Amino acid sequence: MIDPFGRHVTYLRVSVTDRCDFRCVYCMAENMTFLPKKDLLSLEELDRVCSAFVAKGVKKLRLTGGEPLVRRNIMSLVEGLSRHLHSGDLEELTLTTNGSQLSRYAAELAGHGVKRINVSVDTRDPVKFKAITRWGDFAKVEAGLQAAKAAGLAIKINAVALRGINEDEIEELLRWAHGEGMDLTLIETMPLGDIEGDRTDQYLPLSVVRARLQERFTLQDIPYKTGGPARYVRVAETGGRLGFITPLTHNFCESCNRVRLTCTGTLYMCLGQEDAADLRAPLRASESNHLLDAAIDEAISRKPKGHDFIIDRRHNKPALSRHMSVTGG
Ligand code: SAM
Numbered sequence: 129m130i131d132p133f134g135r136h137v138t139y140l141r142v143s144v145t146d147r148c149d150f151r152c153v154y155c156m157a158e159n160m161t162f163l164p165k166k167d168l169l170s171l172e173e174l175d176r177v178c179s180a181f182v183a184k185g186v187k188k189l190r191l192t193g194g195e196p197l198v199r200r201n202i203m204s205l206v207e208g209l210s211r212h213l214h215s216g217d218l219e220e221l222t223l224t225t226n227g228s229q230l231s232r233y234a235a236e237l238a239g240h241g242v243k244r245i246n247v248s249v250d251t252r253d254p255v256k257f258k259a260i261t262r263w264g265d266f267a268k269v270e271a272g273l274q275a276a277k278a279a280g281l282a283i284k285i286n287a288v289a290l291r292g293i294n295e296d297e298i299e300e301l302l303r304w305a306h307g308e309g310m311d312l313t314l315i316e317t318m319p320l321g322d323i324e325g326d327r328t329d330q331y332l333p334l335s336v337v338r339a340r341l342q343e344r345f346t347l348q349d350i351p352y353k354t355g356g357p358a359r360y361v362r363v364a365e366t367g368g369r370l371g372f373i374t375p376l377t378h379n380f381c382e383s384c385n386r387v388r389l390t391c392t393g394t395l396y397m398c399l400g401q402e403d404a405a406d407l408r409a410p411l412r413a414s415e416s417n418h419l420l421d422a423a424i425d426e427a428i429s430r431k432p433k434g435h436d437f438i439i440d441r442r443h444n445k446p447a448l449s450r451h452m453s454v455t456g457g
Contacts, residue, residue, distance in 0.1 A: 131431035151262035197229035230272025238279040291332040306368030313371035381434025400435020
């Protein structure tokens with residue numbers, strides 16, 4: 129699949145549920161209204177759409193959400209999709225999780241061919257953790273990380289940089305992650321969805337974080353790529369990898385290789401634009417995939433050049449009304 133700007137689309141992110149067992153302050157309001165179950169694609173339908181994308185050349189699939197591991201029976205989807213790893217059509221099947229359910233699922237994930245996972249941890253301070261996630265329990269996440277390690281999964285920690293909340297802890301997060309053999313990626317808050325608060329208060333440009341880290345550490349640019357939007361450096365003092373995802377201070381649209389599917393079968397061709405394509409109707413209209421394939425091709429032909437997120441005092445409303453939990457991080 130090649131879009132109008134010559135970019136090869138080889139990466140599909142799938143939000144398998146909009147529900148989550150956390151309520152991170154920058155992601156969701158505490159009282160979220162979730163989708164009625166009837167609107168969701170079944171696990172069999174998700175498998176069918178993902179498989180159609182694999183047949184069209186997608187090499188990397190990431191399950192996300194909401195919290196992917198709270199979707200009932202999610203392991204049957206993982207197991208089903210692993211057939212594309214065995215056939216060699218898919219290079220990577222991975223997931224982004226808050227870690228709360230990893231104790232239960234890490235070994236099974238590894239058994240189904242998952243090699244790497246992203247776990248979101250913005251702070252290791254249990255009190256702050258509760259304040260950021262509202263409902264989360266850091267002890268459970270720590271146990272989940274141990275289970276993932278024991279299962280042999282490579283782990284990348286994702287941390288959203290939040291002004292006045294975890295900015296004083298980033299150095300420590302870096303030492304911890306690298307000390308445990310995990311990569312760390314820092315993310316700028318993106319203006320997605322109404323969150324009952326002002327994002328300008330939370331937004332911390334990563335250019336500032338990087339400059340601060342450079343006072344203490346030697347950061348060497350490296351060409352390492354995971355297929356995602358992060359730019360990586362090697363931290364000489366720890367030997368570990370540090371990534372920066374900077375949709376605001378420096379967007380990464382020119383190398384975008386991704387599209388995102390929601391749990392209702394809506395395909396977003398860009399995280400930062402409203403334009404979308406409905407894949408559920410063509411999926412359900414026919415048992416064969418010809419309508420679905422045509423809808424995917426048409427959607428890719430509309431992939432936009434990029435997005436333009438802005439957060440400042442004049443633009444403190446969400447750029448888009450949908451939350452990150454809809455399209456997945
Ligand atoms: N529940 C899973 C998790 O916690 O990783 C997967 C979904 S979550 C939406 C994926 C990632 O998006 C998390 O790392 C989260 O911190 C990040 N995220 C959510 N809302 C965001 C926002 N407005 N700006 C930047 N990152 C955000």
